[in-house]
Amino acid sequence: MNLQLELPGRKQSLLLPNPVMTASGTFSFGLDKGHGFNVQDLGAIVTKTVTLRPRAGNPQPRTAETPAGMLNAIGLQNPGVGALVRDIAPKWARWRVPVIVSILGATVEEYGRLAERLEGMPHISGIEVNISSPNATRGGMEFGQDPQAAAAVTAAVVRGTTLPVIVKLTPNVTDITEVARAVVDAGADALCVINTLQAMAIDAEARKPVISTVFSGLSGPAIKPVALRMVYQVASAVDVPIIGCGGIACGTDAVEFLLAGASAVQVGTATFVSPSAPIDVLNGLKAYMADHGIDDVASLVGAARV
Amino acid sequence: MKQIVATVTENARLYGNTYVTWFAAPELLRAAVPGQFLMLRVTVAEPDCRLPCDPLLPRPFSFHRLREGPDGTEWSLLYDVVGRGTQWLASRTPGDAVACWGPLGRGFSVRPTSQQLLLVAGGVGVAPLVWLAEAALADNKSVTLVLGGRSAEQIYPASQLPAEVEVIVTTEDGSLGRRGLATEDFLEHLEWCDQAFACGPNPMFQAMARVMHGNAPRRPVQVLMEEGMACGAGICYGCAVETKKGMRLVCKDGPRFDLRDIF
Ligand SMILES: Cc1cc2nc3c(=O)[nH]c(=O)nc-3n(C[C@H](O)[C@H](O)[C@H](O)COP(=O)(O)OP(=O)(O)OC[C@H]3O[C@@H](n4cnc5c(N)ncnc54)[C@H](O)[C@@H]3O)c2cc1C
Ligand SMILES: Cc1cc2nc3c(=O)[nH]c(=O)nc-3n(C[C@H](O)[C@H](O)[C@H](O)COP(=O)(O)O)c2cc1C
Ligand code: FES
Numbered sequence: 001m002n003l004q005l006e007l008p009g010r011k012q013s014l015l016l017p018n019p020v021m022t023a024s025g026t027f028s029f030g031l032d033k034g035h036g037f038n039v040q041d042l043g044a045i046v047t048k049t050v051t052l053r054p055r056a057g058n059p060q061p062r063t064a065e066t067p068a069g070m071l072n073a074i075g076l077q078n079p080g081v082g083a084l085v086r087d088i089a090p091k092w093a094r095w096r097v098p099v100i101v102s103i104l105g106a107t108v109e110e111y112g113r114l115a116e117r118l119e120g121m122p123h124i125s126g127i128e129v130n131i132s133s134p135n136a137t138r139g140g141m142e143f144g145q146d147p148q149a150a151a152a153v154t155a156a157v158v159r160g161t162t163l164p165v166i167v168k169l170t171p172n173v174t175d176i177t178e179v180a181r182a183v184v185d186a187g188a189d190a191l192c193v194i195n196t197l198q199a200m201a202i203d204a205e206a207r208k209p210v211i212s213t214v215f216s217g218l219s220g221p222a223i224k225p226v227a228l229r230m231v232y233q234v235a236s237a238v239d240v241p242i243i244g245c246g247g248i249a250c251g252t253d254a255v256e257f258l259l260a261g262a263s264a265v266q267v268g269t270a271t272f273v274s275p276s277a278p279i280d281v282l283n284g285l286k287a288y289m290a291d292h293g294i295d296d297v298a299s300l301v302g303a304a305r306v
Numbered sequence: 307m308k309q310i311v312a313t314v315t316e317n318a319r320l321y322g323n324t325y326v327t328w329f330a331a332p333e334l335l336r337a338a339v340p341g342q343f344l345m346l347r348v349t350v351a352e353p354d355c356r357l358p359c360d361p362l363l364p365r366p367f368s369f370h371r372l373r374e375g376p377d378g379t380e381w382s383l384l385y386d387v388v389g390r391g392t393q394w395l396a397s398r399t400p401g402d403a404v405a406c407w408g409p410l411g412r413g414f415s416v417r418p419t420s421q422q423l424l425l426v427a428g429g430v431g432v433a434p435l436v437w438l439a440e441a442a443l444a445d446n447k448s449v450t451l452v453l454g455g456r457s458a459e460q461i462y463p464a465s466q467l468p469a470e471v472e473v474i475v476t477t478e479d480g481s482l483g484r485r486g487l488a489t490e491d492f493l494e495h496l497e498w499c500d501q502a503f504a505c506g507p508n509p510m511f512q513a514m515a516r517v518m519h520g521n522a523p524r525r526p527v528q529v530l531m532e533e534g535m536a537c538g539a540g541i542c543y544g545c546a547v548e549t550k551k552g553m554r555l556v557c558k559d560g561p562r563f564d565l566r567d568i569f
Contacts, residue, residue, distance in 0.1 A: 027541050032558070034410070034539035036308040048543070056546075056553050063536045063544040068359035070536060074543045077553060221359045249357040272537040273347070273357045273364065274309055275407060 002296045009164035009189040018043040020282040023268030024102040037279040049102040054080035059212040069222030073213040098125035106138040115160030132170035132195030144170040147182035158187035168192035177237035184238045192243040220269040221247040235261025251284015259304035314402045322459030325396045332378035340438035344408025345538040348391035351405040365391045368434035384433040424499035425451045428506020432462045454488025457481045489513040505530040515569035527565040
C-alpha cells in the first residue's frame with residue numbers, strides 16, 4: 001500500500017510518509033507525551049503558530065463547547081520564534097517525522113523575517129503561513145481576507161525561505177478561490193484549507209459573551225461540511241496540493257477530504273476528544289484502502305469530483 | 307496516554323447535589339498521586355473510531371478515593387451535577403462503560419518532614435483532598451480537614467471520612483458547623499501545621515493569600531487550580547493562567563501550584 005506523497009515545492013519538495021498531519025495549535029510542538037502513540041508514525045507535525053516575540057495569549061475564558069464543536073480564542077500564546085529555534089527545534093533532531101512550523105506576523109515584513117529565522121534550520125521541513133487566525137489583534141485573518149495582502153505575505157515568506165511554503169486559508173471570506181489563486185500566483189507551494197470559522201457564544205444567564213474576546217474560532221465536526229465544500233472549490237481553482245482541515249475525526253472523514261481534492265489532511269479538535277485521534281485517522285484511512293482494494297492513496301485524490 | 311474504557315461499579319448521590327461514582331480500571335492509576343486528574347468522555351463509549359459529537363469535549367475530574375475491589379483497585383470521582391456532562395455521569399449504572407484517560411497533571415507533594423497537615427476544602431473541592439488525607443494517614447501523618455460550604459447540603463459527610471481525620475465544618479449560613487468561611491481560622495492553623503493543601507474556588511485561595519501576605523508563619527501551601535479545559539494534555543493552551551512566574555497551563559504545569567506563585 002503506498003501512502004507516501006510528495007508535495008512538490010518550487011525550491012524543495014516535502015516528502016510525506018503518509019497524508020495525516022496534526023493541525024496547528026492542537027498538538028503544541030509535538031513534544032508532549034500524553035497521547036499514547038508514536039508521533040513518528042504520522043505524516044507530519046504542524047506546530048503551534050509562532051510569532052516574532054513571545055505572546056501570552058488572551059484572558060480567560062478562552063474555550064467553550066458548542067454543538068459538535070468548540071470555540072477558541074487562545075490568542076496565539078507561544079514562546080516566540082527565538083525560543084523555538086533555541087530550545088524547541090533541537091528536540092526534533094532525531095525525528096523522522098517532518099516538522100512544519102506555523103508562523104504569523106503582525107506585518108508583511110514580520111512574516112518575511114520569521115521565514116528568514118527558520119531558514120537553514122536542520123529539523124524543519126516546511127513553513128505553514130497562518131494568514132487565517134481569527135485570534136490575532138493584528139495580522140492573521142486580516143491578511144487572509146484580502147487577496148492582495150495575502151499575496152504580499154506569501155511573496156515575503158517565499159523570498160525568505162527555501163523550504164516548501166504552505167499557506168493556510170480562512171473560511172471567513174466571500175470567495176475562497178480568489179485568495180487561493182492570489183497566494184498560488186505569489187508562490188505558495190501548497191494550501192491548507194481551512195482555519196476556524198469566526199463565531200461566538202452568549203451566556204443567557206449572565207447575559208454576556210462567553211469568550212473573553214467576544215468573537216472566537218469555531219472548529220470540530222460542526223465545520224466539516226463547510227471545510228469539505230471549500231476544499232472542493234479550491235481544488236477546482238488551483239493546481240497546487242491542498243491539505244484539508246476541519247472536523248476530521250476518523251478515517252472516513254479523511255477519505256472524504258481526499259475525494260474532494262485534498263492530497264493530505266490535518267487533524268485538530270478531534271485530538272482533544274480522543275488523544276490518539278491522528279493515528280486513528282491514519283489507521284482508518286489504511287483500513288478503507290485495504291477494504292476497497294486501493295493501492296495508492298493518490299488515486300483517491302479528487303476522485304469524487306463531478 | 308492510552309484511552310481506556312472503565313466500568314462503573316457503583317454510582318450514588320452522596321449528599322446535596324453531589325454524587326460519587328466508582329470505577330474498575332486499575333490501569334488508569336499507574337503511578338497516580340492525590341491531586342492528579344483524568345479526562346472522561348460524557349457520552350456512550352463507541353466501539354469504532356467515530357468520535358462522539360455532542361457533548362464533544364471530555365471533562366476533567368480529580369481522583370477522589372481508592373478502594374480494593376474484586377478486580378483490583380477501584381477509584382472514584384466526587385462531583386457536583388452542574389451541566390450535561392455531570393448529569394450524564396450521575397445517571398450511569400453499574401456495568402456501564404465510560405471512556406477516560408489519565409492520570410494527568412501534577413498532584414500534591416507532601417514533604418517527608420511535614421507531620422501535621424492542614425487540608426482546606428471549598429465545596430466540592432473536597433474531592434481530591436479525601437485521597438490525600440487517606441494517603442497521609444497511611445504515612446502516619448496527622449490530618450485536619452476544614453470543610454467549607456454555603457450550607458449543610460454542600461458539606462461532605464464526616465461519617466465517610468476515616469475517624470483519625472480531625473474535621474472542622476464551616477458554613478456561610480451556619481446550617482452546619484461554625485458560621486463563616488473555611489479560611490477564617492487559617493492564620494491560627496498556620497501556627498501548628500507543617501504544610502497546607504487547598505482546593506476550592508479562587509476567592510478562597512485569595513483569602514488564604516491575604517493571610518500569607520500578612521505576618522503569618524511561613525508554611526508551604528499547595529492549591530489545586532481549576533480552569534476550563536479542552537484537552538487536559540498541554541496541547542490546546544486553553545487552560546492557561548497567569549502566575550508570578552509567567553503563563554502556566556493548569557493541566558500540565560498544575561493543577562497543583564504553590565499559593566505564593568499564584569496570588
Ligand atoms: C483539573 C480539574 C479537576 C476537576 N475535578 C472536579 C471534581 O473532582 N469534582 C467536580 O465536581 N468537578 C471537578 N472539576 C470541574 C468539572 O470538570 C466541571 O464541573 C465539569 O466539567 C462540568 O461539566 P458539565 O458538562 O456537567 O457542565 P457544563 O455544561 O460544561 O457546565 C455547566 C456550568 O458549569 C460551568 N463550568 C464547567 N466547567 C467548569 C470549570 N472547570 N470551572 C468552573 N465552572 C465550570 C460552566 O461554565 C457552566 O456554567 C474539575 C475541573 C478541573 C479543571
Ligand atoms: C485550541 C485551538 C488552537 C488553534 N491554534 C491555531 C494556531 O495557532 N494556528 C493555526 O493556524 N490554527 C490554529 N487552530 C486551527 C486548527 O489548526 C484548525 O485549522 C481548525 O481547528 C479546524 O480543524 P479541526 O476542526 O480539525 O480542529 C487552532 C484550533 C484550536 C481548536
Ligand atoms: S486543557 Fe489544553 S492545554 Fe490545558
